[in-house]
Amino acid sequence: MIINIKQLFTGKADVLDIDCTLDFSGFEYQNNRPFKEPVRVSGKISASAGIVVLNAVAEFVFHCACDRCLAEIDKPMQVPISHDLVTSSTEDDNDKLVLVENYELPLDDLVLEDLILNLPSKNLCREDCPGICPICGKDLKSGYCGCRSDKIDPRFAILKQLTEQTD
Template sequence: MVTFVGESTKFFLTNHQPVDIISDVTLEVEYAIMLINLKQLFAGKVQTLPIDCTLDFSELEYQGNHPFTQPVRVRGEVSVDANVVTLRAVAEFVYDSICDRCLIEIHQPKQASIEHVLVTSLTQEDDGELILVENHQLLLDDLILEDLILSLPSKNLCREDCRGLCMICGKDQSAGLCGCRSDSIDPRLAVLKQLTDQTD
């Protein structure tokens, strides 16, 4: 389910039918897809479109994990200024991952700032940073998801000083040293040591 919050009315969209809302803007929802019609905004008939919605990316698999098991809250607006249409928003989400050192589950609240200039056509001189909005329809899901992926850390740590697992007995070293000799590694944990060495 996608929730869109207007100036005074909240819409809960659960079917596949378009719903007319503020300033002749239309949302279409199908399988958690949010499509925003920006025709009135590009035509200059409205100046600002507020956005407050939740997006479901729980089925996404990224690097062997499901990083967004909880709904992603997106708040911001699409506005026009001097004939330039810009999307500005903040996405609030919980990033679910596995610590690269000790392998425990991590659930980190995060925010991602989103800002894009939207255009209805591109030229050969465009540098690739402009977002093409075909037929005045902005597919918000894909744009937000791309920014979320780019905001994720390259290394997942439960804390900066995580000591990881003992390569001999597998004990979490952050919970206390185990006393194992570092020159005697269990062959079954040798692969894990190689992986942690690479991430470090």
């Protein structure tokens, strides 16, 4: 979706309301399709004192897999979409600043970029998810399997240590 924001730069308008849904259902991330449903974006683009600012929020359900047991998780999320829009590049280079060419703002690209930056890197179906048994592969949420821990394959023992350290 391209939004033409010329009128904000020429002074013909002060505010442009944004209320739309974007379709990122085909987007793949870490072997998942995190945005199965449309992403709703609402907010506004406003001009004041020569500065054009985009302030919006993206609401969506983030689909991912539990890091420990791979169960599917649906996590409702809100991500702020906040940028200063400029039509020519300046010395001041920061990630809030977006260069808009020909007054055409590609909202899809901008929103998708912000969503990816804000996706949680750790996902658990629940805080104390016990994961799966490294020996038999049983989902330990539904009860322990009876495998003896002293039989743990040394390769898995290292993995286990690593996951415990990063928690």
